[in-house]
Structure formats: C-alpha cells, structure tokens
Amino acid sequence: MKDRSKKYMNPYLAGFLLGVVLLAAFYFTGEGLGASGAMKRVDIAVVNTVAPEHAQNSSFYSKYIADGESPLRNRLVFMVIGVFFGGLLSGILAGRLKWKVEHSPKISSKTRLIMAGIGGVLFGVGAQFGRGCTSGAALSGMASLSTAGFLAMLTIFGTGYLFAFFFRKFWI
Amino acid sequence: MKEEIIVSGRANPNIDPVLNIWHWHIPAYLFLGGLAAGLLFFSALYFLQGKDNKYFTAVKVAPVIAPIAISLGLVFLILDLKHKLFFWQLLTTVRLESPMSWGAWTLTIVTPLSIIWVATYLKEIMPDADFKNKLLKKISAWFIVLKPDQTRPNWDWRYGWLRNFEQFSQKRRVGLAWALLVLAVILGVYTGILLSAFNARPLWNTSILGPLFLVSGLSTGAATIMLMTRDHEERKMFSKIDLLLIGIELFLIIHLFMGFLASTQVQIEAAQLFLGGEYTVPFWGFVVVLGLIFPAVMEILELRGFKVPVIIPAGLILIGGLIFRFIMVEAGQVTRYLY
Numbered sequence: 001m002k003d004r005s006k007k008y009m010n011p012y013l014a015g016f017l018l019g020v021v022l023l024a025a026f027y028f029t030g031e032g033l034g035a036s037g038a039m040k041r042v043d044i045a046v047v048n049t050v051a052p053e054h055a056q057n058s059s060f061y062s063k064y065i066a067d068g069e070s071p072l073r074n075r076l077v078f079m080v081i082g083v084f085f086g087g088l089l090s091g092i093l094a095g096r097l098k099w100k101v102e103h104s105p106k107i108s109s110k111t112r113l114i115m116a117g118i119g120g121v122l123f124g125v126g127a128q129f130g131r132g133c134t135s136g137a138a139l140s141g142m143a144s145l146s147t148a149g150f151l152a153m154l155t156i157f158g159t160g161y162l163f164a165f166f167f168r169k170f171w172i
Numbered sequence: 173m174k175e176e177i178i179v180s181g182r183a184n185p186n187i188d189p190v191l192n193i194w195h196w197h198i199p200a201y202l203f204l205g206g207l208a209a210g211l212l213f214f215s216a217l218y219f220l221q222g223k224d225n226k227y228f229t230a231v232k233v234a235p236v237i238a239p240i241a242i243s244l245g246l247v248f249l250i251l252d253l254k255h256k257l258f259f260w261q262l263l264t265t266v267r268l269e270s271p272m273s274w275g276a277w278t279l280t281i282v283t284p285l286s287i288i289w290v291a292t293y294l295k296e297i298m299p300d301a302d303f304k305n306k307l308l309k310k311i312s313a314w315f316i317v318l319k320p321d322q323t324r325p326n327w328d329w330r331y332g333w334l335r336n337f338e339q340f341s342q343k344r345r346v347g348l349a350w351a352l353l354v355l356a357v358i359l360g361v362y363t364g365i366l367l368s369a370f371n372a373r374p375l376w377n378t379s380i381l382g383p384l385f386l387v388s389g390l391s392t393g394a395a396t397i398m399l400m401t402r403d404h405e406e407r408k409m410f411s412k413i414d415l416l417l418i419g420i421e422l423f424l425i426i427h428l429f430m431g432f433l434a435s436t437q438v439q440i441e442a443a444q445l446f447l448g449g450e451y452t453v454p455f456w457g458f459v460v461v462l463g464l465i466f467p468a469v470m471e472i473l474e475l476r477g478f479k480v481p482v483i484i485p486a487g488l489i490l491i492g493g494l495i496f497r498f499i500m501v502e503a504g505q506v507t508r509y510l511y
Contacts, residue, residue, distance in 0.1 A: 081457075092470065093478065
C-alpha cells in the first residue's frame with residue numbers, strides 16, 4: 001500500500017472544516033446541510049414528470065409541488081451538485097482521480113455496487129422515516145443542539161455498529 | 173373589501189401577442205453551427221501557419237465533425253420551419269441587410285467546402301477502409317474501392333473524376349483554407365447576429381451577441397479538439413487557447429450585462445431575468461460557473477501538472493455552450509417592449 005497520508009486530508013482537520021461549512025450554511029441560508037433532501041427532490045421531480053396525478057394526490061409528494069415551482073429549485077440540490085464538483089476538484093488536487101470502484105479484494109466490484117445500491121436505498125427510505133439523514137438530521141440537528149439530532153446520530157451509528165457484524169461479508 | 177377596476181383587456185390571457193416559436197431546434201442548431209465554425213477556424217488557421225503535422229488532429233481529423241454538425245443543424249432548421257418544403261426559397265435571393273440571408277448563403281458555401289477540405293485529407297486520416305460494419309461497407313463502396321495489394325492507404329476513389337478532383341483540391345488547399353477561415357468567422361458571428369437582428373427582443377438586440385457566440389463557438393471547437401487529440405502537446409496548446417477564449421467570453425458576458433443595465437428600462441428588465449430573475453441560477457450556475465470558470469480552473473490545474481481527465485473540462489465546456497444557447501433563445505423570447 002502506498003503512502004495514503006498525503007492522498008487524504010487529516011480526518012480531524014476535514015471534520016473541523018465540515019463544521020465550518022455547516023456554520024457557513026447556517027449563516028448564509030439560515031438552515032443546515034442535507035444530502036438526502038436533494039435525492040428526495042430528484043425523486044419527486046421524476047414522479048411529478050412521469051405521473052403528475054399520482055404526485056398531486058400523494059400526501060408525501062404533494063407537499064413539495066404545491067407551490068408550482070420545480071422541486072429541484074432548492075438549495076440542497078445545488079449543494080449536492082457542488083459536492084460532486086468539489087469532490088472532483090479535491091480528487092484532482094490530491095492526484096487520485098481515477099475511474100474505479102473501491103472495494104475490498106475479497107468481493108467483486110459488482111457485489112460492492114449492488115450492495116452499496118441496496119444500502120443506499122434502505123438509508124434513503126430510513127432517512128424519510130427519520131426526517132433526515134446523517135447530514136440533515138444528525139449533523140445539522142446536533143449543531144443546533146436538538147435532542148432529535150443527538151438521537152439520530154446515536155441510532156444511525158449505533159445500529160450501523162450493531163449490524164455491521166452480520167453484513168460484513170458484503171463489505172470486507 | 174379590495175376593489176379591482178378593470179380598465180383594460182390587456183390582463184386577459186393571450187391579448188398581448190406571445191411569440192415563443194423557437195424551440196429546441198434553434199439553440200441546438202446555433203450550438204452545432206458554432207462548433208463547426210470553431211473546428212473549421214482552427215483547422216484552416218493552423219494549416220496556413222504550416223503546422224498541419226504538429227497539430228494533426230486539429231487540422232486534419234477534427235474538421236470531419238464540421239460537415240456532420242452543419243448538416244445535422246440544417247436538418248434541425250428545416251424541422252423548425254412551418255412550410256418545410258419551401259426552405260430553398262432562402263437561396264433565391266440575396267439580402268445583405270438580413271442575417272438569415274447571410275447565414276443561408278454562408279452555409280451553402282461552407283458545407284461543400286468543408287466536405288472537400290475533409291476529403292483532401294481522407295487518405296491520410298483513414299488509411300484503412302476495410303470496414304467490418306456492413307452498412308458502412310456498403311455506403312463506402314459507392315465512393316471507394318479497396319486495393320488488392322497491402323499498401324496503405326488500402327483504398328482509392330471509385331471514379332477517375334473523384335481522383336482528379338482530389339488532386340485538384342489538394343493543390344488549392346491554401347485558397348480553401350483562406351476561404352474557410354473567413355467563412356468560419358462569418359458563420360460563428362452569424363449564429364449570434366441571427367438573434368441580435370430581432371430589435372423587438374431587448375435581450376437579443378445587442379451587438380455583443382455576435383462576438384460572444386463566435387468566441388463560445390471557438391471555445392467548443394477547441395474543447396472538441398482537446399477531446400479528440402492523442403498528442404499531449406496539441407492538447408496543451410488547445411487547453412491554453414481555450415483558457416484565453418474563456419477569459420474573453422467572461423469579459424463579453426460582463427459587458428453584455430453592463431450594456432443592458434446602462435440602457436433603457438426594457439433592457440434593464442431583460443437583464444433582471446439573469447440578475448435575480450427566472451434564469452439566474454441556470455445561467456450563472458450552469459453556464460458561467462460550471463461551463464466556464466470550473467473547466468478553466470481544471471485546465472489551469474492540468475497545465476500546472478495535475479492529472480485531469482480531459483473529458484471533464486472539455487465535456488463541461490461543450491455542455492455549458494449548449495445550455496448557454498438554450499437559455500439565450502428561451503430568455504430572449506420572454507423579453508419584449510410591451511407594457
């Protein structure tokens with residue numbers, strides 16, 4: 001294994017910077033960060049295009065399309081676009097921009113992609129039940145000292161820790 | 173009680189004429205025309221500078237796309253017409269005061285010239301014409317025959333007059349290149365002037381659109397060459413050219429808005445569409461930041477020695493150029509003089 005310390009930022013520094021980003025988000029927009037919100041809005045936009053009637057009748061979708069504006073016209077969508085291009089820039093600066101699937105040598109790329117996909121879907125559904133994901137509920141919630149934020153953080157990482165043992169074959 | 177006195181029927185829907193008749197065809201065509209202009213410009217320019225082997229892709233390979241892009245664009249233009257079978261009537265008249273007439277004539281001359289220009293290099297860039305694809309084989313058999321021996325190129329023109337015409341054109345490449353150089357600039361400017369000739373559309377009615385569309389077309393052309401070339405030096409050169417073009421484009425965009433804001437109320441309102449209005453996010457986010465500034469940063473990083481896959485900056489520039497034309501055509505049709 002090559003020297004990774006130079007390729008990746010010090011995690012403590014990165015965590016601190018993430019906090020600064022969160023603070024900036026509160027300062028400029030009055031709200032925290034959120035990643036699943038963008039995905040949710042893409043989903044809503046797709047449903048609204050394919051089956052507008054269903055979207056209008058559903059109590060979940062209709063909230064986001066009631067004002068007639070596109071559900072994609074939201075700061076979270078642009079935040080995620082920014083995350084994508086910022087990640088790209090960071091990859092270039094660190095010299096590790098390559099087309100590859102990161103996975104352990106014991107599983108194939110296909111397994112990794114399928115399992116990550118299923119995990120992502122489950123997490124997306126869970127984030128809707130929990131009213132937010134790691135960034136939206138846990139990170140932004142804890143930053144505003146909300147009890148729900150702390151609970152979200154504990155349950156997300158706690159359950160992850162508990163269940164990791166059973167699903168480790170999909171990952172390592 | 174809130175009283176409402178209706179003093180005019182203007183508030184009724186569709187009383188004021190609504191002109192939104194240009195849909196996707198026009199911006200798509202403007203993009204393809206600008207791209208073709210860029211490719212032909214660089215090809216002719218570097219040929220005339222005697223760098224046809226140094227910048228092999230730019231001079232000989234990339235212009236292959238130009239006639240394809242123009243033809244596709246012309247198909248879009250005809251699809252846009254209400255009376256499609258009357259398109260040829262543009263070529264029955266010359267009107268120097270009409271940009272559409274300029275465009276029709278420029279395209280009529282540029283299209284065959286670009287095909288001839290590409291054909292004079294065909295033996296160099298395609299030495300092997302033994303296609304596996306059946307359709308390609310059939311179509312190519314109309315023009316060429318495969319040679320029985322193993323020399324390269326392994327094909328020749330099917331008819332003697334094609335061979336003679338190739339030699340005739342190859343001897344006149346300098347003249348061809350000059351013609352293409354000038355016509356490419358006209359084609360590039362015309363894609364913008366086509367819009368700015370509409371004096372009823374405040375957003376379009378500015379002479380900056382001509383140079384702006386030309387520079388944007390050249391930039392998409394340079395990006396395409398960057399994508400196609402395998403030569404590191406050539407890519408670096410076009411990366412630098414592209415950086416310069418992006419700089420000019422940003423300068424022109426700033427001047428576009430300065431001009432609007434210093435002008436009459438309708439122009440100010442047209443600019444407001446982009447400065448807080450409906451088109452603010454798509455324009456500044458997707459055209460200026462993701463289509464110009466971000467690829468420029470990546471190109472600077474690459475010139476500094478960082479490894480950047482060329483598809484990212486070049487692809488962003490191409491997509492940005494396309495979105496730019498869509499936004500300009502869409503937003504232009506929203507702006508008007510009526511109150």
